[in-house]
Amino acid sequence: MPDTIRYLLDGQVREIRGADPTRTVLEHLRGDLGRTGTKEGCAEGDCGACTVLVGDLTTAGDAVRWRAVNSCLQFLPMIDGRALMTVESLTAEREGALHPVQRAMVESHASQCGFCTPGFVMSLYGRAIGAAGADDAPLDEVLAGNLCRCTGYGPILAAAEATPPEPAPDVADALRNLRRTAPLALSHHDPIHDASRRWVSPRSIDDLVRAAEAHPTAIFVAGATDVGLWVTKQHRALETIISLGEVAELRAIEARPDHLVLGAMASYADALPALSNLAPDLGAMIRRLGSTQVRNAGTVGGNIANGSPIGDMPPALIALGARVRLRRGADRRSLPLEDFFLVYGRQDRAPGEWLEAVVIPKPRPGVVLKVYKLTKRFDQDISAVCGAFALEIVNGLVANARVAFGGMAATPSRARGCEAALIGRPWSADTVEAAAAVLAEDFQPISDLRASADYRRIAAANLLHKTFAESRLPAASTRILAASAYD
Numbered sequence: 194m195p196d197t198i199r200y201l202l203d204g205q206v207r208e209i210r211g212a213d214p215t216r217t218v219l220e221h222l223r224g225d226l227g228r229t230g231t232k233e234g235c236a237e238g239d240c241g242a243c244t245v246l247v248g249d250l251t252t253a254g255d256a257v258r259w260r261a262v263n264s265c266l267q268f269l270p271m272i273d274g275r276a277l278m279t280v281e282s283l284t285a286e287r288e289g290a291l292h293p294v295q296r297a298m299v300e301s302h303a304s305q306c307g308f309c310t311p312g313f314v315m316s317l318y319g320r321a322i323g324a325a326g327a328d329d330a331p332l333d334e335v336l337a338g339n340l341c342r343c344t345g346y347g348p349i350l351a352a353a354e355a356t357p358p359e360p361a362p363d364v365a366d367a368l369r370n371l372r373r374t375a376p377l378a379l380s381h382h383d384p385i386h387d388a389s390r391r392w393v394s395p396r397s398i399d400d401l402v403r404a405a406e407a408h409p410t411a412i413f414v415a416g417a418t419d420v421g422l423w424v425t426k427q428h429r430a431l432e433t434i435i436s437l438g439e440v441a442e443l444r445a446i447e448a449r450p451d452h453l454v455l456g457a458m459a460s461y462a463d464a465l466p467a468l469s470n471l472a473p474d475l476g477a478m479i480r481r482l483g484s485t486q487v488r489n490a491g492t493v494g495g496n497i498a499n500g501s502p503i504g505d506m507p508p509a510l511i512a513l514g515a516r517v518r519l520r521r522g523a524d525r526r527s528l529p530l531e532d533f534f535l536v537y538g539r540q541d542r543a544p545g546e547w548l549e550a551v552v553i554p555k556p557r558p559g560v561v562l563k564v565y566k567l568t569k570r571f572d573q574d575i576s577a578v579c580g581a582f583a584l585e586i587v588n589g590l591v592a593n594a595r596v597a598f599g600g601m602a603a604t605p606s607r608a609r610g611c612e613a614a615l616i617g618r619p620w621s622a623d624t625v626e627a628a629a630a631v632l633a634e635d636f637q638p639i640s641d642l643r644a645s646a647d648y649r650r651i652a653a654a655n656l657l658h659k660t661f662a663e664s665r666l667p668a669a670s671t672r673i674l675a676a677s678a679y680d
Contacts, residue, residue: 195377198269201276201367203285209269213381214392215424215431218264218272219243222279230280230311231264234340236425238263238418238487239573241339244312246319248276250368252441257365260325260462260489261316266421267490268414270379270392271438274371276364280311283318293359294318297352305343313339316485317353322361326462326485337572338484376400386430394436401547404435406522409545411435415458415495418487443549453553457494464493471555474564475509481566482506484573497530498548500540500604505579507534507605509564511597512581515553521546531597534604560585563660567652569643576600577644580656584615584664591615591624596657601636601649608635611657625661629654
């Protein structure tokens with residue numbers, strides 16, 4: 194099996210042998226290559242100072258799709274077979290002259306200390322070339338993952354408006370020459386921890402099955418937006434990692450007559466159009482789930498598999514009746530998503546078993562789906578409470594109800610008592626009042642830095658009242674919208 198990482202940087206092939214597979218792309222750029230334009234601000238994907246562009250061949254291999262990502266959360270093997278651009282790449286193409294994005298930043302006085310500027314430049318350059326997540330998104334959404342502490346955002350937005358579109362670099366031929374057929378297998382001995390680390394990148398489902406059987410205790414990595422923090426923040430020494438990023442079958446998104454199938458490697462950026470078609474509230478929630486950089490790397494499957502009690506996607510999918518498909522060897526099984534989460538930090542997944550796909554039923558005509566995310570700030574914040582309500586109202590009665598919450602318990606969970614208090618009763622203020630009171634019996638939330646237990650209980654009940662208000666008065670202004678929504 195190949196044991197050398199190969200990637201394209203400014204038109205030149207770079208080869209790396211013997212690297213620590215948990216070394217981040219950011220560490221490689223700054224420490225190995227001296228490309229210090231890419232900054233480390235937070236090392237957790239919040240500030241955007243480390244933003245770079247990664248180019249990858251489409252599944253058909255006929256084009257290159259670029260995406261902005263946080264290099265602090267990307268492990269070095271994840272750029273194998275791909276193209277990489279940093280802020281230095283923009284001037285390299287012009288023999289040291291400023292790129293139009295950089296020139297616009299200068300002319301708009303959009304930089305002060307300059308620490309965050311390279312990240313903004315790369316996000317804006319991604320917008321100029323139509324990179325993933327930036328091609329049809331409003332400007333404030335494109336830049337939601339880049340933070341500035343000096344100039345304020347007015348001059349930066351002015352620079353963005355002054356930057357014209359341009360063609361993306363054509364590196365398809367070079368990337369085709371880098372494509373592999375055999376799995377990438379890396380091994381590295383860490384003398385500090387006296388441990389060996391292993392990285393395997395299967396190239397097909399069959400390769401993945403063999404790798405999972407050979408390494409049943411391995412950690413599966415999709416976008417690394419969560420596992421990356423295990424290394425950068427918790428300083429965990431990961432021994433064996435199986436990356437799902439090269440298995441094309443797992444990126445599939447299939448819209449069928451009565452359901453949607455998302456492969457485990459379908460990113461939020463790629464899944465956004467299909468999920469928005471299922472229900473507008475899903476699209477609105479996903480646009481607040483992390484930043485463009487996070488949505489370009491993070492996957493729906495990974496968000497489920499890590500089992501976070503405050504993950505935003507599971508409550509909405511549970512309300513829709515989603516199921517997960519798990520596989521180990523030739524054996525497959527399917528179970529309701531709410532049953533996948535057992536207790537905090539533990540899911541119904543056996544050693545060597547991996548999540549293959551998420552199956553999401555399409556809402557029946559007349560079903561009301563509402564999804565609410567409550568946070569301290571609008572963009573790129575972790576939920577204090579995330580509530581999802583799927584209600585079927587027939588002749589004024591609640592024929593069916595699925596209510597799910599994140600942030601209210603140790604796992605994303607259904608509010609079964611609340612559901613029972615709704616089903617078969619008139620869809621009225623009195624019914625909602627009674628069902629909201631039952632929510633206090635469904636959950637015993639905790640207090641933490643994001644919210645108190647009392648706030649969570651009151652907020653959860655108020656979200657049910659809000660669902661009623663919006664279903665009866667659809668013209669009522671009950672939402673806090675992003676600035677772009679008012680334009």
